[in-house]
Amino acid sequence: MERLLEMLGVLAVMYAAYALSVKNWNYTSEAAREKRKTELKKEGLTNTFYFIHARTLFVLTVVSGGAFTLYWLLQQWHAVLRGFRRADGTSLKGKPFVRTLSGAFTFFTLANLINRTCEYMHARTAWPPALWGIVWLGGLFFVFAPVSWATKAAGYLVFCAVPSVYQNRLNALPKTPVPASPKLPELLAAASGLAAVLTVAAIYRAAGVH
Helix, strand or coil: HHHHHHHHHHHHHHHHHHCHHHHCCCCCCHHHHHHHHHHHHHHHHCCCCCCCCHHHHHHHHHHCCHHHHHHHHHHHHHHHHEEEEECCCCCCCCCCCHHHHHHHHCCCCCCHHHHHHHHHHCCCCCCCHHHHHHHHHHCCCCCCCCCCCCHHHHHHHHHHHHHHHHHHHHHCCCCCCCCHCCCCCHHHHHHHHHHHHHHHHHHHHHCCCC
């Protein structure tokens, strides 16, 4: 628990620095707004995302042993790469499956893209990916760290919750609300993910790994 509190303290300091700097930028002139729009287009935007209710995403991630995160990443990258546009015409490198497998790194790219698109659409953005990424990976770290079960549970819930934060920002973009009921492929993905996690856990225990 002490480690968790230390990590939260570091994040609080980082967020304070962010809140006193980048967060308070405002583009009061038309020239400043146009300049920022040009910068966003240069970095790249997408007009397609995968939409799922944020609460549904959280619940399916929790009940799947965290494995639904991979499905979410895969669907997001399928959608993002299909609609990605950059001012100079260059595209993002890598296939959706490869980007999903390297999710510990590509999560930051995806989160950045979500924030850029939300900013371009004049919608609320999430914290910078560096902050949420540390929280996300930190939660996973505590799941496997030699800490109390309470700390492991807290870390697990944090890991499951972070994707929902960005999904919640995305869901504010469409004019029609995203339905809360999960689709059949999503339920199947969660069930398959849970089965895979339980299988790996059973093999791990049978091998006598402690």
